[in-house]
Amino acid sequence: MELKKLAPNFAVQDISKTVAFYRNVIGFKLEMVVPEDKSGVEQELSEEKTYIYAMMSRDSVQVMFQRTDSIGEDVPPLKGVPIGASVSFYIEVDGINALYQEIKSKAEVVKKLETVWYGMQEFYIKDCNGYILGFAERK
16 A cells, blocks of 8 residues: 555635635646536636636645535535634745745745754745645755
């Protein structure tokens, strides 16, 4: 048996807003979206449509976003669960100083770039849905 990857699925209110944040602030690219009518998989957002799911990636990091009502239908224990989490998502990177300079004016930085006691240089931001994303590089 082999575990192959971990791709978090974030519950969100607005797929288009979330895609814009991850694209414009962190540099993720859109892999696919599913419209509200579930008519198929699309590769780009349309202003005329509302979406229930999106998958995005940057380098080897992949994330999924699912509208709260839809995720509650697919995974019943998640029905009505508040957005945000008591977990942070820790992303290891190369070139953390450049990434910090790129992101710090576009997102709410909740912990500034610093080297911590366990040898990582890291910073944390809050995304547009209240999720905490940590970025770290071993120094």
